[in-house]
Amino acid sequence: MRAIGIILAGGSSSRMQELSKRRAVCAMPVAGFYRSIDFALSNMTNSHIQTVAVFTQYNAGSLNTHLSSSKWWDFGRKQGGLYVFTPAVKASGNLWYRGTADAIAQNLEFLRSCHEPYVIITSGDCVYKMDYAKLLEYHIQKQSDITVVCKDMPASIDTERFGTIRMNEESRIEEFEEKPVVSRSNTISCGIYVIRRRQLIELIERAEAEERYDFVRDILVRYKDMKRIYGYKIKEYWNNIASVEDYYRTNMDFLKPEVRNYFFRDYPGIYTKVVDLPPAKYNVGVNVKNSLISSGCIINGTVEDSLIFKGAFIGNNCYIKNSIILNDVYIGDNSHIENCIVESHGTIQANSYYKEDNGIKVVVENNERYVL
CATH class of the missing domain: 3.90.550.10 (Spore Coat Polysaccharide Biosynthesis Protein SpsA; Chain A)
Incomplete structure (x- = not known):
């Protein structure tokens, strides 16, 4: 050209x-x-x-x-x-x-x-x-x-x-x-x-x-x-x-x-830098509806109308709805996230609750992932 x-x-x-x-x-x-x-x-x-x-x-x-x-x-x-x-x-x-x-x-x-x-x-x-x-x-x-x-x-x-x-x-x-x-x-x-x-x-x-x-x-x-x-x-x-x-x-x-x-x-395609990750893993009892789950994710709990980016972990009994979970986010058990964007590499501690009724909430959590 x-x-x-x-x-x-x-x-x-x-x-x-x-x-x-x-x-x-x-x-x-x-x-x-x-x-x-x-x-x-x-x-x-x-x-x-x-x-x-x-x-x-x-x-x-x-x-x-x-x-x-x-x-x-x-x-x-x-x-x-x-x-x-x-x-x-x-x-x-x-x-x-x-x-x-x-x-x-x-x-x-x-x-x-x-x-x-x-x-x-x-x-x-x-x-x-x-x-x-x-x-x-x-x-x-x-x-x-x-x-x-x-x-x-x-x-x-x-x-x-x-x-x-x-x-x-x-x-x-x-x-x-x-x-x-x-x-x-x-x-x-x-x-x-x-x-x-x-x-x-x-x-x-x-x-x-x-x-x-x-x-x-x-x-x-x-x-x-x-x-x-x-x-x-x-x-x-x-x-x-x-x-x-x-x-x-x-x-x-x-x-x-x-x-x-x-x-x-549809041709032509969109290209990006390839990262070698395993396919997403859905554990027993998960409930995923109308969501986009990326490679390297481990899913537990319920995910509805959401996008889960690469390498994310969703804990047991979690409820994710109308949300975007960015790369390498760890979400602890029993957490509720609705109408949110969770920043990448964040750690959401167990039993957390984030919900925004008016607009979109950006969640940034830098908690230590593993504690004694």
Whole structure:
């Protein structure tokens, strides 16, 4: 494919509460087995993009470990590959990425060294499947300077936390507002863009010279009347993980057969780093209903409408409902957990009770697992 990929994976989100204190949002576990960045990486390789750069920064330890081998997404090749960039000490100074445009600016040498004429830019915290080849074909057909992937959201979704856009009949973007106080459109930007590589370098250099650091505000919004910026609407599944509620809802969607089939069975697939674990073990007397149980789990008690991630242990007489139990969690006997997200590697002592009647409760317990 005539494009390189850039995945912006350096940001943090205070709306993720305790979940983002240990890891980058792009490293959040999804659907029992994946990380959120796996969806963008899989879309890249499925679209035959051979060169992909990931810009990491905030709490990047687990994310960098996850990306330590590129073979899982088929980027281990002689030409191209998977490149991970973090802020570095340079002769000009030592600065963290001050925004999405600044992250690209600090790695412009990578862009200059590539030969592909186009760049696909995407965030790493969205769950979706997309053929970027069709997106690039649309971009070329429209003779667009920048193409923005967008989606019409239902009225129940608060669009004021997204970038909202309005287009004319030809799909040219006439209005772009980043997180408006009052939203006047239900069409949002999905954070996926196509732009010619040389033009991106030119715009980033100009933004850097003017000390402008955000790709949306300082490029898309600023140049919407001067550049040909078009929208590319998608109707397929797309969700952004930017808050506890988003994360909970996205994972719960995988309990729906149509969503599971779309991601797990329909071609092309979603790939991730493989961890060798035994199959889940269901002990005598368990009761599991409409739940997703991952490898390495040992299940006792009752589990309903929940996702149990890798290596979790559910004790005797436990009751788990409408909850997400992350990796390597130990839940002691006779515990009740409902409408909760239990942080990974936590130990819930026996006879614990966690239930949230309004919203979702994030449970973080670091109790010693084995005591005398």
